[in-house]
Amino acid sequence: MAAANGDACRSVGGVPRPTNPMVTPLLTDLYQFTMAYAYWKAGKHLDRAVFDLYFRKNPFGGEFTIFGGLEECIRFIANFKFTEEEIKFLRSVMPACEDDFFEYLRSIDCSDVEVYAIPEGYAVFPKVPLMRIEGPVAVVQLLETPFLSLVNYASLVTTNAARHRLVAGKSKNLLEFGLRRAQGPDGGISASRYCYMGGFDATSNVAAGRLFGIPIRGTHSHAFVSSFMGLDEITDKTLTSSDGSNTCEDFISLVQNWLIRIQDSSSLHGTFGETSQSELAAFTSYALAFPNSFLALVDTYDVMRSGVPNFCAVALALNDMGYKAVGIRLDSGDLAYLSVEARKFFHAVEKEFVVVGFGKTSITASNDLNEETIDALNKQGHEVDAFGIGTYLVTCYAQAALGCVFKLVEINKQPRIKLSEDVMKVSIPCKKKCYRLYGKEGYPLVDIMTGEDEPGPKMVGFMIYHSFIDW
Incomplete structure (x- = not known):
């Protein structure tokens, strides 16, 4: 995607800052800071941790998800640094914490954090990590909420756009008209960006056109x-x-x-x-x-x-x-x-x-077009060349959230697991490798996960079954 314009998005280090200037280290939940303090207090803050970011179920009752938001995550960690004003605010919020903890926060960045990810815009599936994040446990813990915020909606609306593209067909022009119905300016900008990634041809959003190089379309009211x-x-x-x-x-x-x-x-x-x-x-x-x-x-x-x-x-x-x-x-x-x-x-x-x-x-x-109305038009027979879609697209009306999670799977080279009576919420422990297997015709068949030290799969012949469904 095109880099954003404007001084607010430039970085001395060469990697642009997040498109939204509100995406700072403070864009997180308070408990991330309380955990970071507890890690630091216990002397565990430098423990090497591995977290997986994934989702449990495809949205919209569908068969796939499109991964979005990776670029913004990279921008975020490349520019991760607390300002003096942010440190001052945290002192006021956490007055019981020792002064040395705030000195620790002042010193940290993400230079010791490693991110392994599926390329943005790829089709992805439940339980397979979209991103694997490795680094000091206290620092990586501070990344959880902003990463989830940057990936959840981006992937959901990209998937929604891709589904609209599939039902409309390749020959139709798809125009995103959702700015006025989006959840605020931030939702509108993100929707335009990720609908374009998901297969739309243009947007009515002038600001998104400037920021991301998306073609702009519009007429009159x-x-x-x-x-x-x-x-x-x-x-x-x-x-x-x-x-x-x-x-x-x-x-x-x-x-x-x-x-x-x-x-x-x-x-x-x-x-x-x-x-x-x-x-x-x-x-x-x-x-x-x-x-x-x-x-x-x-x-x-x-x-x-x-x-x-x-x-x-x-x-x-x-x-x-x-x-x-x-x-x-x-x-x-x-x-x-x-x-x-x-x-x-x-x-x-x-x-x-x-x-x-x-x-x-x-x-x-x-x-007010959506997947269902476009499908109905196809069945009736129509002569429409382009669809302008807004409300149902950008608000993801059919599903409120994707539900990505950020789970600890290893610490100090020891696998960790989250157990639950709900089998879908049981995490898969250890650091993993992921493979996508393709058939002779070149079409993808299945994603396979192995432990990092396990050998890769061999295409000899195999039976595919769902690990979380009792056959």
């Missing part, structure tokens, strides 16, 4: 359309052709002439009557401002009786000037039916006026 009363509000009517060879002094008249021609055409006659003039004015104004990227929201009034005919009039006028309109967006109604009807209209315009390619004009759909 219903408010823009309804703000116009009529064509006489447009003061500058001129439009220079795309090649600069000529100028249309009255683009509005060109649009009006095309609307009349559409109304009078044999193939479209009687399909609509008078269209909304305020809508036509809004489309015309927007086309004059952005002739190279004209995409209209056509459902403010009536999609087929006003929005689509008005769009076509403006698009054909732009075509006369050497521009190609991008398309329309549907944000309400029966999206499958409306997309099919709009496509028929575009094909009729192409045939009637011999405008090559007009029938393939792009149709974007939005309006």
